[in-house]
Amino acid sequence: MTDTALKPVLSIKDLTVFRGASKILDRVTLSLGQGETLALVGESGAGKSTIATAIMRLLDNAKVTGSAELAGEGDLLALTERQMVKLRGRRLSMIFQDAGAALNPAYTVGRQLSTTLYRTQGLSKVEARQKAVELFTSVGINDPEGRMSAFPHQLSGGMQQRVMVAIALAGSPDLLLADEPTSALDVTIQAQIVRLILTLTRERGASCIFVLHDLALASQACDRVVVLYAGQVVESGPAHDVLERHRHPYTHQLKSCVLEIGTKDLTAPEGTVPSHGQMPKGCRFSTRCPRVMARCTDEAPPLIPAREAMSGPLDHHIACWNPE
Numbered sequence: 001m002t003d004t005a006l007k008p009v010l011s012i013k014d015l016t017v018f019r020g021a022s023k024i025l026d027r028v029t030l031s032l033g034q035g036e037t038l039a040l041v042g043e044s045g046a047g048k049s050t051i052a053t054a055i056m057r058l059l060d061n062a063k064v065t066g067s068a069e070l071a072g073e074g075d076l077l078a079l080t081e082r083q084m085v086k087l088r089g090r091r092l093s094m095i096f097q098d099a100g101a102a103l104n105p106a107y108t109v110g111r112q113l114s115t116t117l118y119r120t121q122g123l124s125k126v127e128a129r130q131k132a133v134e135l136f137t138s139v140g141i142n143d144p145e146g147r148m149s150a151f152p153h154q155l156s157g158g159m160q161q162r163v164m165v166a167i168a169l170a171g172s173p174d175l176l177l178a179d180e181p182t183s184a185l186d187v188t189i190q191a192q193i194v195r196l197i198l199t200l201t202r203e204r205g206a207s208c209i210f211v212l213h214d215l216a217l218a219s220q221a222c223d224r225v226v227v228l229y230a231g232q233v234v235e236s237g238p239a240h241d242v243l244e245r246h247r248h249p250y251t252h253q254l255k256s257c258v259l260e261i262g263t264k265d266l267t268a269p270e271g272t273v274p275s276h277g278q279m280p281k282g283c284r285f286s287t288r289c290p291r292v293m294a295r296c297t298d299e300a301p302p303l304i305p306a307r308e309a310m311s312g313p314l315d316h317h318i319a320c321w322n323p324e
C-alpha cells in the first residue's frame with residue numbers, strides 16, 4: 001500500500017492532554033489510512049493509553065485540546081456525549097488491556113455479546129444470539145454454543161480476551177483501538193490474539209490502532225509505527241522505515257532493547273523518563289540522549305519529515321535536532 005493511496009480515516013492534530021498542571025500528551029499528531037494498522041510504541045507512561053482513551057472520549061479529569069477527525073464524522077473531540085454514544089461500538093471500538101476487568105462478572109459472556117449486537121445492529125433477540133455464536137466461532141472460541149452461558153470467571157484469560165475481541169467487532173466498527181490486548185496473557189497466546197485481531201480487522205477492511213510495547217512485533221504486525229516518548233511523538237512512519245531506517249536516538253534505543261531478547265532479559269533504555277514536574281525545557285529525551293547538543297536542552301524539536309523528499313502526513317517523520 002502506498003501512502004498516497006490511503007485516505008486518512010483518522011487524523012489527529014496537536015492532541016494535548018493536561019491532568020492538573022501536568023501535560024500528559026503534548027501536540028500529538030498522527031494519521032491513519034483506511035484499512036491500515038498503526039502501532040503506538042513507547043515505555044510505560046509514554047501516553048499510549050491516553051491517546052486511545054482520548055479518541056474514545058473516555059478520559060476523565062483531563063483537559064483535552066487539539067482535534068481528532070474521523071472520516072465522515074468530523075472532530076471527535078468536539079462531539080457531544082450523545083453523539084459519541086452513537087459512534088462507540090459502531091464506528092470505533094476499543095479492546096482493553098485486561099479483559100477480566102472489562103467484562104461484567106454478573107452476566108454471561110453470551111448475554112454481553114448479544115446485548116452489544118442488539119444495541120449496535122438492531123437485531124432481534126434470536127438473531128442476536130445466532131450472530132453471537134457466529135462471532136464466537138470466528139474468534140476461535142471452542143464450543144461457541146456452550147460458551148454462550150459461561151460467566152467470565154469460568155473462562156481462561158485467552159478466552160476472555162477472545163470474547164472482548166468479539167464484542168469490539170460486533171458493531172462492525174471501521175476503527176478498532178486495541179490497548180495492549182495481550183499483555184495479561186502468556187507469550188504463545190499473545191501472538192495468537194495479535195494475529196486474530198489483525199486478521200479480523202483486515203478481513204473487514206477496518207483500520208486498527210494497536211498499543212504495543214515491543215517495537216519489533218509492532219513493525220512486523222502493523223503497517224505504520226508511531227514512537228512516543230514522555231507524551232510526544234518522536235518518530236512515526238511506515239513500519240519498515242521506523243524499524244530499519246529510524247533516525248531518532250530513542251527509537252534506536254528501543255530497537256536495541258528488543259534485539260537483546262533471547263540473549264538476556266528484555267532491558268529498558270538506560271535511565272528513566274523525567275517526571276511531569278521535571279520535564280526538560282527543550283527535548284524531553286535530552287536527559288538520556290547520547291547525541292544531545294546545546295540546542296536540545298533549550299528548544300523543543302518539531303516533528304518534521306525525516307527525509308527531504310517526504311512531505312505527506314503518512315510519511316516518515318522525526319522530532320530531533322541531531323538525528324542519526
Ligand SMILES: Nc1ncnc2c1ncn2[C@@H]1O[C@H](COP(=O)(O)OP(=O)(O)OP(=O)(O)O)[C@@H](O)[C@H]1O
Nearest residue numbers: 019024042043044045046047048049050051180276
Ligand atoms: N487517571 C490518571 N490520573 C493522573 N495521571 C494519569 C492518569 N492516567 C494516566 N496518568 C499519567 O499519564 C501519563 C501517561 O499514562 P498512560 O497510561 O497513557 O501511559 P501508557 O503509555 O499507556 O503506559 P503503560 O505502558 O504503562 O500502559 C503517565 O505519566 C501517567 O502517570
Ligand code: SF4
Nearest residue numbers: 283286289296320321
Ligand atoms: S533533539 Fe537532541 S536530545 Fe533530543 S533526541 Fe535529538 S539529539 Fe537527542
Ligand SMILES: [Mg+2]
Nearest residue numbers: 048049050179
Ligand atoms: Mg497503557
